[in-house]
Structure formats: structure tokens, C-alpha cells
Amino acid sequence: MSGTGDVGTGEARAASVRSLLLVWSALLALAVLSWLAWREGLWERASEGALAIATAKAGLVAAYFMRLRTEGRSLRLLLLLLAAIVALLFGLTMLDVAWR
Amino acid sequence: MSRARPMSSSTEAGGAPWAADAPEAVHERQTFGMWLFLFSEVLFFSGLFLLYLAYRSRHPDGFRAGAAGMQVALGTANTLVLLTGSAAAAVAVADLEGGRTGRSALLQAATALLGLVFLGVKALEWRADILAGFYPGAAAMAGRSHGEQLFCSLYFMMTGVHGLHVLAGTALFGASLRRTLAGRVRPGHGIFLENTGLFWHLVDVVWIYLWPLLYLVR
Numbered sequence: 001m002s003g004t005g006d007v008g009t010g011e012a013r014a015a016s017v018r019s020l021l022l023v024w025s026a027l028l029a030l031a032v033l034s035w036l037a038w039r040e041g042l043w044e045r046a047s048e049g050a051l052a053i054a055t056a057k058a059g060l061v062a063a064y065f066m067r068l069r070t071e072g073r074s075l076r077l078l079l080l081l082l083a084a085i086v087a088l089l090f091g092l093t094m095l096d097v098a099w100r
Numbered sequence: 101m102s103r104a105r106p107m108s109s110s111t112e113a114g115g116a117p118w119a120a121d122a123p124e125a126v127h128e129r130q131t132f133g134m135w136l137f138l139f140s141e142v143l144f145f146s147g148l149f150l151l152y153l154a155y156r157s158r159h160p161d162g163f164r165a166g167a168a169g170m171q172v173a174l175g176t177a178n179t180l181v182l183l184t185g186s187a188a189a190a191v192a193v194a195d196l197e198g199g200r201t202g203r204s205a206l207l208q209a210a211t212a213l214l215g216l217v218f219l220g221v222k223a224l225e226w227r228a229d230i231l232a233g234f235y236p237g238a239a240a241m242a243g244r245s246h247g248e249q250l251f252c253s254l255y256f257m258m259t260g261v262h263g264l265h266v267l268a269g270t271a272l273f274g275a276s277l278r279r280t281l282a283g284r285v286r287p288g289h290g291i292f293l294e295n296t297g298l299f300w301h302l303v304d305v306v307w308i309y310l311w312p313l314l315y316l317v318r
Contacts, residue, residue, distance in 0.1 A: 065187070093154060
């Protein structure tokens with residue numbers, strides 16, 4: 001069988017443990033912030049804020065834990081295409097729902 | 101491509117690093133393949149979220165009433181569990197790449213354990229919901245509004261499907277741990293752990309959105 005596909009140069013892509021722990025702290029802080037805002041009833045008046053915080057958390061996970069920051073251009077382009085497809089899917093469907 | 105080539109790096113044997121079976125190229129393909137699978141998962145969950153948003157826009161009061169009974173404390177606890185599991189998985193990969201195999205194995209075990217904790221908390225939550233008559237088809241739901249019934253069905257469907265993914269991720273980390281202890285996953289040979297981590301992080305991202313939509317937003 002040909003190469004297993006594993007490389008010895010993972011160190012080049014590896015984020016430091018310290019930076020990963022910092023991201024984890026930020027994620028926990030954002031989660032607590034979201035919960036506190038819920039407890040104060042903030043999301044009853046501005047539910048978009050909860051989704052904005054969720055998007056920030058998702059971005060941190062994608063960028064640092066999933067290493068999208070260091071992935072190649074082809075993958076990032078594919079991700080952009082996926083985002084466009086999902087946006088189109090959501091946009092057209094919600095437009096249809098709104099017009100019914 | 102020669103199948104007779106030894107498993108050591110083709111570059112070490114004097115081969116070109118851009119060769120199709122060079123470890124770097126194979127690693128890139130395997131990672132790319134995993135991302136393609138993750139994209140299909142994103143499309144799948146997007147459909148569920150879209151269903152939720154569409155029905156929510158048509159039945160805002162019913163969804164608000166349905167969400168009022170959600171156990172926010174348990175949902176929040178599960179959020180913290182999954183975020184911690186994601187961090188443990190990310191550090192496990194970094195540790196393996198840095199040669200700290202023992203610590204990587206511990207963190208893989210921790211990630212799997214956190215997955216089980218998540219499922220346990222979710223089971224407790226579902227049990228309480230079912231005992232309270234809050235489940236699709238329950239007699240108690242018949243008297244509730246159409247919007248509440250829709251919320252109930254979507255809640256169980258979305259968290260159920262997500263829970264199955266958590267179960268799969270937990271099993272994958274168990275498999276990765278076993279391979280690490282056997283020496284098959286080791287520095288320079290960590291693609292199984294890396295791809296397992298990617299899957300786990302996506303499962304975390306899905307919950308990151310499920311939590312506010314089902315528990316927090318009224």
C-alpha cells in the first residue's frame with residue numbers, strides 16, 4: 001500500500017496549546033455571556049444577538065480548532081461556495097415562506 | 101503509482117514531494133476528503149435549521165410557548181461540555197503533532213468521556229420532558245397549539261439527530277484512543293485523529309447554533 005498520507009511536518013500547522021486554551025476560554029466566556037443575556041431577558045427583545053454570539057463562537061471553532069486559518073486556498077474556496085449555497089437555500093426558502 | 105513502495109516517506113526514499121503518493125499529498129487528499137464529508141453534513145443540518153426557521157416564522161407564539169418549558173440549565177451545561185470537549189480534541193491533535201503522545205491519549209479519552217457526559221445529560225433532559233408529557237404524539241400535546249406541537253417535534257428531531265452524531269464522534273474518539281495506545285496513531289501518522297477531531301468540531305458547531313435557537317431565543 002502506498003503512503004499512509006501522514007506527514008512529519010504537522011508542527012508547521014499546529015497551533016500552540018496556549019492559543020487553543022485561549023480560544024477555549026473565549027468560547028466559555030461567550031457562552032456565559034449568552035446565558036447571562038438570556039437570564040436578563042435580553043434575547044426576548046434582540047434575538048439576533050444570540051445568533052451573532054453563536055456565529056462568533058462557530059467562527060472561533062472553525063478558525064482555530066478546525067484550523068481553517070492555515071488550510072489551503074482550494075479548501076477555503078470550497079467553503080466559500082458552501083456558504084453561498086447555504087445562504088441561497090436559506091434566502092430563497094424564507095422568501096417563499098414570507099410570501100405565502 | 102507503485103504499490104511496492106515502502107511505507108516510509110517517498111521523499112526519504114528520494115521521491116519527489118509532489119508525487120501523488122507522497123505523504124504530504126496523501127495527507128492533503130485525506131483531509132480534503134474529510135472536509136467534503138463535513139460539507140455534506142453542513143447541508144444536512146442546514147435543512148433541519150431551515151425547517152425550524154420556516155415553521156418558527158409561521159408560528160412565533162407557539163414556538164415561544166414551546167421553548168418556555170426548555171431546561172436551559174441542562175442545555176447550558178451541555179454547551180460547556182461540548183466546548184470543553186472540542187478544546188480537548190484540538191489540544192489532543194496538537195499534542196500528537198508535538199510528540200506528546202501520552203497526553204494526547206489522555207485528552208482523547210477526556211473528549212470521549214465528555215461526549216458520554218453530553219449524552220447522559222441529554223438523556224436526563226429527554227426523560228424529564230417525556231415524564232412531563234412533552235413529546236411528539238403525547239396526549240398532553242394534543243391540546244396545545246399547532247406551533248407548540250411543531251416545536252416539540254423539531255426539538256426531539258434536531259437534538260436526536262445531533263445526539264446520534266455525538267455518539268458517533270464519541271465512538272470515533274474511542275477508536276482513535278485504541279489506535280494511539282497501539283502505536284498506530286502517532287506523531288507523523290495522526291490523520292485518523294485529525295479527521296475525528298474535525299468531525300467532533302462540526303458536531304460542536306451544530307450545537308452552538310442549536311442551543312440558542314431551542315433554549316435561549318424566545
